[in-house]
Amino acid sequence: MSYESKFYRFDGYPVSDSCWSLSAGPDGRIYAAACCECSPGKSVKVVRYNEATDSLDYLFDVAEVMDDPPDSGRATQCKIHYSFAASPGDGILYCASHLSGPPIGFKMYSPWRYWHDAKHGFRGAALIAFDTGTDRIAWTDTFIPREGCRCLALDSERNMLYAISYPRDHLIEYSLRERKTRDLGRLGSVNSQAIFVDRRHMVWTSNDDGRLVRFDPFRDVVEESPYILPHPEFQTGWHSVFYDVASRDLESFFIVTWNTAPRLYRLWPEEGAFGRIEDLGPATQDRNTAIPYSMFVDHAGGLVFDADGMLYYVKSRWKDERDQTDMPERQFDAEGVVVRINPETLARDEVAILKRPDAIAQYCPRAAMDGNGDLFFGNVGKIPVGFFKVTMPNRAAGIGIGKPVRTWG
């Protein structure tokens, strides 16, 4: 346990209840989403870490940019959920918004219930092209009408964005040239939480059954793998969808699943008829498999490579399994442990614990490395949330740029 971490709370937006998206922009700086998924009539703000002042800059509010006021009575532009995608060629950071924030005066929002409700229903996921060179919004569009965007990926060579919609779980393609959305069809019911594009322009995600899903843009076909992804023996593979994905070379991808008892594995997409999978085992601790654990407790995420090519992720570690149901206060006994994996030997060691001064911090959805090689980890927990900076021993100006730029959220 040698690395120091520092927490940056979203005090400039104190109602923020979740930081789902955190990514390195094409400029090597860290961008995060200060989301508001529980408070009625609120919206998401995009935040950037300012290295010079060691503080946060609040860049823009998605509701304002999209002229979709949070007090309109509709479901709000409340969050950006794994939907930052950096475009290294032109300095654009794409941001796509998601739903679930209740309309003003409501306690909760259900997209199923209000799907046909013209007054309260969500207007649609917004797509914002933010120019990190000029700090201006280059352009915007309505990305997915009436639905939220769960996750986003960019194919910069083909000028395409790919996304998964919520709640209908459709695979979405967006042509940046034509500014046009194409619906590629339904995948299932459980949203995969990540989508990425490999070197051959194949688009990868997963479905409810724990199968890989691949879109081949040249044959224009969506295909499911004949096999089920690695999962614990006491489960069936159901809900073993992608949670987070990281790669250092785009040849292989490290993946953690979105399920209790999350699993780590590595996908080699260019091998075999439908990729090759290497099971790396459980991502969190052993526990009583007869208890339906909260997904907020038994969780792993925040996959990121450092400048030396070592992989990191954050696992939740809890002490008393009977305390894990205390969701409203989020005061159960747990901590977020930063684990380092050597991709060559697959050896793991624990290098840091993410400590908030005001609460536990076991839940990390996303992580990124900035241009100096420091690591940043998003946090979902006590309000207001924020993110952590872990200062790396090998940090140096420019060391983290282009290794490679992650083009998915």
Added chain:
Amino acid sequence: MKKNRPGVESGKESFPLEIHHAAFVREGIMVAMPLGFPGATTAIDPNDGRITALALRRDDWYETIYGGTSGKRAHVFLGWLRGVTGVIVDLGGDGESTGTAGVASTRDLVVAAVNGPKGGRILSRQHPPISYDCIQEWTMDVHPLKVAGEVPGARIEAIEANAAGTGVIGASTAGLFTWSPKGKKIEPGPDLAVIRLVRDGTGALFAVSDDGGVWLISEGKTGVRAKKLARLSGDFGRATACDAGPDGGIFLAAVDGTVFHVGRSGRVRKLGRTHLKPITCLAAVPDGRLFGFCGNEISNLFVYEPWKGKFRDLGVALSVLNRRRYGYEFSCAVTNRDGHVLFGEGDRGGHLWILFPSLATGRDKWR
């Protein structure tokens, strides 16, 4: 807001999560079955899995469900739910056609009407015998369907088994036709632009055209004849129709969600309108209730209760028993003899859905 939607407005719900949970099926239970043998086979490829046709074969104590899919390739499937079964078996297709317009069960054969680049085709094969124990040890007859007739250059819209059970009556863009396994020939009938064929509980066969025309079809030795019963007002587009149970007549839905009952005499009754449009499928159950789905993209299950004369929204389809799935798009429905409704999901990776209607809101209340 509809008054029958509990907890919609802020502060009135008994607990906030009611907003979420009460969005889904609020009466009865729905179960989704994947198009395969759970635990033993893969399901039909999701790209081919939009269910667009359903029919039943009733044989003594058990029923066989026949279905057809649309997508990159059309498949015909069978489903068994009685006995030690609980399986759906892919019977394949012709490898070229992309859509199934209808399936029918004759005395000896399952017959499917499929469409593809070369026009409409009739596929058929013998009824597969019910499998031995699908828990312990099973046997399956998976002989493929064969092309048994063609309607070159035309699209088949619907088929129904003829009254004698020896062949089918069909409707295509070239008019009505008949087909029987003897000679495997398509015989042309009256030149009517029919899009639905429905046999009611009394055995009468109705034809529906896209301009609201309803015809009674008679099947004699000299061929098929059509007698016009009614012309309903409204836009009927790809009209949805279903049988009206043992009392006879058919239910017919217009594009705007208005539902009519048309009797064998030609008498037309307007039942009312659903809260969303369009209606994509309808099925009547023995106590007189009518179930169906309405609305695009995320459709809602609805019920019509004749004793109240009203339609009610029952929420979004949901399966949480064994298969966990939301149901969004449905394109066809049939009712089995127990009054359970089988819905064909017309979505990518479609499932066969079974609705077990609430008994508490059924006919006893009417009496």
